[in-house]
Amino acid sequence: MKSFSIRRVAHYARYHYSVTRFNYLSYILAMIALPTLFGILGKDLYTAKDMLVPIYLFGGVAMAVSTTRTMRGRGIKIMDGVLPVTAAERHVFNVFNLTVVYPVLFAIVAAVTLGIVSVFNKASISFGEAYALLAEDTLLEWLTYVFVQIGCSTALLINLLARRSLILAYMIAFFGYQTLLVLFVLGMQWLSDNVEFSWSFNPTAAEMDAIKCALKTIFCLIPVVIYTLCYVVLRKRQVKW
Numbered sequence: 001m002k003s004f005s006i007r008r009v010a011h012y013a014r015y016h017y018s019v020t021r022f023n024y025l026s027y028i029l030a031m032i033a034l035p036t037l038f039g040i041l042g043k044d045l046y047t048a049k050d051m052l053v054p055i056y057l058f059g060g061v062a063m064a065v066s067t068t069r070t071m072r073g074r075g076i077k078i079m080d081g082v083l084p085v086t087a088a089e090r091h092v093f094n095v096f097n098l099t100v101v102y103p104v105l106f107a108i109v110a111a112v113t114l115g116i117v118s119v120f121n122k123a124s125i126s127f128g129e130a131y132a133l134l135a136e137d138t139l140l141e142w143l144t145y146v147f148v149q150i151g152c153s154t155a156l157l158i159n160l161l162a163r164r165s166l167i168l169a170y171m172i173a174f175f176g177y178q179t180l181l182v183l184f185v186l187g188m189q190w191l192s193d194n195v196e197f198s199w200s201f202n203p204t205a206a207e208m209d210a211i212k213c214a215l216k217t218i219f220c221l222i223p224v225v226i227y228t229l230c231y232v233v234l235r236k237r238q239v240k241w
Helices: 006-019 021-042 045-058 060-067 077-081 087-120 127-139 142-161 166-194 205-237
Strands: none
Touching (some): 021 045, 021 060, 021 087, 045 142, 060 142
């Protein structure tokens, strides 16, 4: 199978969702349950809306676990390994599942959650207003989307790199991130105490616009780079689980 086939991607997606449907169902119910519970207890749509935001920001980790479940599950990874699908086709499905399916799935989950809570709502906000606020601040905000994709791509990379214990891999990644953050803060503090900086750069409005554009481009390229690394890792380790 040297050629790339969208049909094989579609067949692989159908296989993946049929095998892991109960896992996705559990994931959806978990996303709905927590904000719905607190929203009903508080009888306030604001509470449910505010709780949906961190779920969207960090729920990509669980989505990445579900995405790679057929490749890592004890009872199904052998079957997954002999499927007539290439690494590129697997990767296209993985990226599609995280970049398209996950945001759409969360939009549906948010609508269901706010719809349930609206029955018990005593606040001055309606279902439409709450969903519009959530969409404006979170679902349709490109900065939020890129941040979510950075988390999704990083989680996917961890899932592909981890051999046996996925929890251990996430713990190592977490403490590694914390260590790098501490080192960065200490390094910046050392520079501020020992190095004198003299700033003479006074950019024009056009230069500031160019700098902002460059920073936005770099920010958007972060998940692209990580997803590319995911493909490299998938090609190297596809048959070495």
